[in-house]
Amino acid sequence: MTPWEVKGKIDYDKLIRDFGTQYISEELINKVAKYTGAVHTLFRRKVFFSHRDFNWILDKYEKGEKFALYTGRGPSGHTHIGHLVPWLMTQHLQEKFGADLYFQMTDDEKFLHDTNLNLKTSTGFTYENALDVIACGFKPEKTFIFSDIEYAKTNYSLAIQIAKNITYSTVKSIFGFNDSINIGMIFFPAIQAAPCFLPSILKQKKIPILIPAAIDQDNYWRGIARAVAPKLGFYKPAQIHSKFLPGLGKWGKMSSSEPETAIFTVDNPEIASKKVMNAFTCGRSTVEEQRKLGGQADICPVYQYFLMLMEPDDQKLQKKYSSCKSGELLCGECKANLSEKVKKFLIEHQRKREKAKDNIYDFMLRD
Amino acid sequence: MTPWEVKGKIDYDKLIRDFGTQYISEELINKVAKYTGAVHTLFRRKVFFSHRDFNWILDKYEKGEKFALYTGRGPSGHTHIGHLVPWLMTQHLQEKFGADLYFQMTDDEKFLHDTNLNLKTSTGFTYENALDVIACGFKPEKTFIFSDIEYAKTNYSLAIQIAKNITYSTVKSIFGFNDSINIGMIFFPAIQAAPCFLPSILKQKKIPILIPAAIDQDNYWRGIARAVAPKLGFYKPAQIHSKFLPGLGKWGKMSSSEPETAIFTVDNPEIASKKVMNAFTCGRSTVEEQRKLGGQADICPVYQYFLMLMEPDDQKLQKKYSSCKSGELLCGECKANLSEKVKKFLIEHQRKREKAKDNIYDFMLRD
Numbered sequence: 001m002t003p004w005e006v007k008g009k010i011d012y013d014k015l016i017r018d019f020g021t022q023y024i025s026e027e028l029i030n031k032v033a034k035y036t037g038a039v040h041t042l043f044r045r046k047v048f049f050s051h052r053d054f055n056w057i058l059d060k061y062e063k064g065e066k067f068a069l070y071t072g073r074g075p076s077g078h079t080h081i082g083h084l085v086p087w088l089m090t091q092h093l094q095e096k097f098g099a100d101l102y103f104q105m106t107d108d109e110k111f112l113h114d115t116n117l118n119l120k121t122s123t124g125f126t127y128e129n130a131l132d133v134i135a136c137g138f139k140p141e142k143t144f145i146f147s148d149i150e151y152a153k154t155n156y157s158l159a160i161q162i163a164k165n166i167t168y169s170t171v172k173s174i175f176g177f178n179d180s181i182n183i184g185m186i187f188f189p190a191i192q193a194a195p196c197f198l199p200s201i202l203k204q205k206k207i208p209i210l211i212p213a214a215i216d217q218d219n220y221w222r223g224i225a226r227a228v229a230p231k232l233g234f235y236k237p238a239q240i241h242s243k244f245l246p247g248l249g250k251w252g253k254m255s256s257s258e259p260e261t262a263i264f265t266v267d268n269p270e271i272a273s274k275k276v277m278n279a280f281t282c283g284r285s286t287v288e289e290q291r292k293l294g295g296q297a298d299i300c301p302v303y304q305y306f307l308m309l310m311e312p313d314d315q316k317l318q319k320k321y322s323s324c325k326s327g328e329l330l331c332g333e334c335k336a337n338l339s340e341k342v343k344k345f346l347i348e349h350q351r352k353r354e355k356a357k358d359n360i361y362d363f364m365l366r367d
Numbered sequence: 368m369t370p371w372e373v374k375g376k377i378d379y380d381k382l383i384r385d386f387g388t389q390y391i392s393e394e395l396i397n398k399v400a401k402y403t404g405a406v407h408t409l410f411r412r413k414v415f416f417s418h419r420d421f422n423w424i425l426d427k428y429e430k431g432e433k434f435a436l437y438t439g440r441g442p443s444g445h446t447h448i449g450h451l452v453p454w455l456m457t458q459h460l461q462e463k464f465g466a467d468l469y470f471q472m473t474d475d476e477k478f479l480h481d482t483n484l485n486l487k488t489s490t491g492f493t494y495e496n497a498l499d500v501i502a503c504g505f506k507p508e509k510t511f512i513f514s515d516i517e518y519a520k521t522n523y524s525l526a527i528q529i530a531k532n533i534t535y536s537t538v539k540s541i542f543g544f545n546d547s548i549n550i551g552m553i554f555f556p557a558i559q560a561a562p563c564f565l566p567s568i569l570k571q572k573k574i575p576i577l578i579p580a581a582i583d584q585d586n587y588w589r590g591i592a593r594a595v596a597p598k599l600g601f602y603k604p605a606q607i608h609s610k611f612l613p614g615l616g617k618w619g620k621m622s623s624s625e626p627e628t629a630i631f632t633v634d635n636p637e638i639a640s641k642k643v644m645n646a647f648t649c650g651r652s653t654v655e656e657q658r659k660l661g662g663q664a665d666i667c668p669v670y671q672y673f674l675m676l677m678e679p680d681d682q683k684l685q686k687k688y689s690s691c692k693s694g695e696l697l698c699g700e701c702k703a704n705l706s707e708k709v710k711k712f713l714i715e716h717q718r719k720r721e722k723a724k725d726n727i728y729d730f731m732l733r734d
Contacts, residue, residue, distance in 0.1 A: 067659070096467065108527050112527055113529065119527075152522075156523050157486060157516050158523035160478060160551045165549070166544065168544070168546045168548055179536040182530055182531050183533050184530030186553050186554065187551065187554030189550065190550055190551065244544070271711060365519070
């Protein structure tokens, strides 16, 4: 185990085996670096660790065939900093490869899934979340953010072409539906797959697609988009998969449904910094014990915040890792440090987020 | 049995019992006549024979609350004259009650249902069929024809509100789906129900809806639109149901899948008139027998063409009925007469249909 690799209760190796994806190898990382210069932190530290056809995307690029990026967000509430991990990678790829980005806000699915959510609230969060996307530094002329509900004209005609080739049996087995599921949720996988082919439709030529997303999204692309692509005459979408930023409580990915353990991008920075101070760590029971045995950076969620988002400098991260493991750094001090970094991060993000309000419509795709 | 009532292999009384709809009574017809003046042929002859909440629609109208009309067409091919029956009633109601008409072209459903149909052909027929609708004499300022595919922006956001309240179990039992059905077909009932609430959305107030349609469409409205209306705060759509115009072959409704027994609005009038001459009738085996026993107008499809579309004059229809029953009128002569009428009808319809090309876009609803 190296200090560069996220581990935790989630067995990522098992996910790779179960889903049948490939590890992002050193060789592949070096191939990317030919175009990006320095290797991105999230590749270097294996936060993006798995892929499908990423090598194929790079081969296409080498031959002069540019790819488009597609990722998205289910706008059921405010963005938390865990959501930013794939977006920051996406921004990096847009910048280095000059790629167009299609960003889907699945406000329809959130509305269909959540009994208490109305349509207006759902599309409202689309715009709130779009500010966070824009704050990541995407280029307006190459970024097309759309609400499923508002962009339905184009989306629906593409989705029915996909839907025609997908049976209820298929979505039932992929998503574990039973017959009491509502018929909107059943159709939704076709809507979710549509952006894989949208660039090809809009540009009227086959365009390779790369999806950076957390690994739990893989089943959408494997079972739906990749399955129908050949039938519809499109390329299968390629993917790179990230690990999850853990929540501040005991293990598990950061989740909006546990607000006290999630850091939202709109949180007051002081309050967010207090949440960090209350975080669960993998320190020992007593100071004495910790001095003697050392901390457990390898499995500690607080350490993962530094690794995934808050400490881009490898030397400093290495130092943090060593001083935790040696028992020199205690959890309180470590959290105080993270808390400061989170505060600064949020102040800066919120400045950019506020600025995004001036030109949000430059980023929104309409039909 | 009166000469005014369509009968045939379809047991319409059983349909009323099975579906739980109401007969359109003499009393109700007289109530309509208060607003329309003369009773429309299709009511008088019980071609429109069944309803749900039609009395409620008239009560609302009496109290100053105007209703909107909604009907539609699955544009899988050219219009045949059987399709015109509900449209002519709809046109009459628009004229007499000053009602807006929302006319849905379900090109999405036709595309999803028919393996061999592509998207372009499907929307192409939307425009072809719209010409026939317009030729029926609707008012452009009160008529809103839309393609499901092209009007998806508004339609989809309404459909997901419906879909959220409809489970797979429900559509499975209504439409007899099994798990190998494609997920577009599963969602489609929500799209089909959406226009019931569209006028209320567009006008931002609750608007009563009356759907004139053939009775086989009832399950859409009963199981879907009427079921969800109260949950979404809309009125349940009212309906009036028509019988089917039979095909020219042996019994059964006119169907596009048997082109030699269907009269299409775009048929060359000479060819259509030949199709009529080849029609199946309920005449006797020999001339002698027919002179002796008389024909069977009550159950003869050819007679039904006069009754439903081609002979608006009650006295002339009565005469035709009597002379058939008495054995005076033989099938050949009767068909020659119908064939002339069909030819004239098509020439006139095609003239109006051609003229509709000049202003089709005045009728199309876009979002």
